Amino acid sequence: MLNKIEFITAAFSIQKLPSANLPEVILCGRSNVGKSSFINSLFNRKNLAKTSSVPGKTRSLNYYQVGNSFYMVDLPGYGYAKVSKEERNYWQKIMEGYFSLGRNILLAIHLIDSRHTPTALDKALNSYLKENSIPYIVLLNKSDKLNQSELAKAKREALKTFPELVPGETLMFYSALNNTGHREIMERLSDLEKK
Numbered sequence: 460m461l462n463k464i465e466f467i468t469a470a471f472s473i474q475k476l477p478s479a480n481l482p483e484v485i486l487c488g489r490s491n492v493g494k495s496s497f498i499n500s501l502f503n504r505k506n507l508a509k510t511s512s513v514p515g516k517t518r519s520l521n522y523y524q525v526g527n528s529f530y531m532v533d534l535p536g537y538g539y540a541k542v543s544k545e546e547r548n549y550w551q552k553i554m555e556g557y558f559s560l561g562r563n564i565l566l567a568i569h570l571i572d573s574r575h576t577p578t579a580l581d582k583a584l585n586s587y588l589k590e591n592s593i594p595y596i597v598l599l600n601k602s603d604k605l606n607q608s609e610l611a612k613a614k615r616e617a618l619k620t621f622p623e624l625v626p627g628e629t630l631m632f633y634s635a636l637n638n639t640g641h642r643e644i645m646e647r648l649s650d651l652e653k654k
């Protein structure tokens with residue numbers, strides 16, 4: 460049932476989330492890393508999730524329902540290395556609020572631009588996931604932009620920052636452009652469905 464996805468709601472506060480009658484797969488990462496494009500490419504839908512070439516501030520938690528299996532939740536992105544203190548505080552507050560609800564999170568997909576080394580906020584996010592015992596995978600996204608040696612370097616950098624990751628299992632490349640990683644992610648999601 461992974462071929463059916465529909466938009467449910469954009470919640471601008473954690474009080475406005477849909478009722479927790481389905482488990483959740485959450486998408487996180489900095490703004491502009493490609494979370495919306497990930498949803499569109501994964502489900503082969505051109506404009507289901509709005510994409511933007513300018514780093515915007517998606518402040519909402521965007522809920523999509525996948526079959527009758529789970530919600531896919533596009534969480535607010537965080538900025539680049541130099542974000543304002545205000546923006547960073549807002550992001551931390553909403554993430555802590557969301558995790559404190561104790562919703563049934565099956566998996567977190569943490570997207571990182573494969574061209575950049577993980578930032579302080581990537582590390583903060585990783586800590587939240589660990590503290591809350593949420594299973595997670597890191598996707599090195601936009602892999603179409605790199606050549607073989609750059610890809611190898613990106614993998615090394617990610618492993619240096621997050622040594623617990625296992626390549627091919629919890630660390631993978633993804634591209635919304637050429638479908639790298641598509642099959643692997645779909646397999647992972649259909650495994651969740653069987654649980």
Ligand SMILES: Nc1nc2c(ncn2[C@@H]2O[C@H](COP(=O)(O)OP(=O)(O)O)[C@@H](O)[C@H]2O)c(=O)[nH]1
Pocket residue numbers: 489490491492493494495496497509510511512513515536600601602603604633634635636
């Ligand atoms: N080359 C390439 N560009 C991508 C990929 N994914 C997203 N983008 C581009 O990155 C920009 C931001 O994407 P978007 O999905 O809106 O990011 P979001 O802010 O995380 O939702 C857009 O210009 C996308 O076209 C990818 O896999 N490869």
Ligand SMILES: [Mg+2]
Pocket residue numbers: 494495496509510511517
């Ligand atoms: Mg987006």
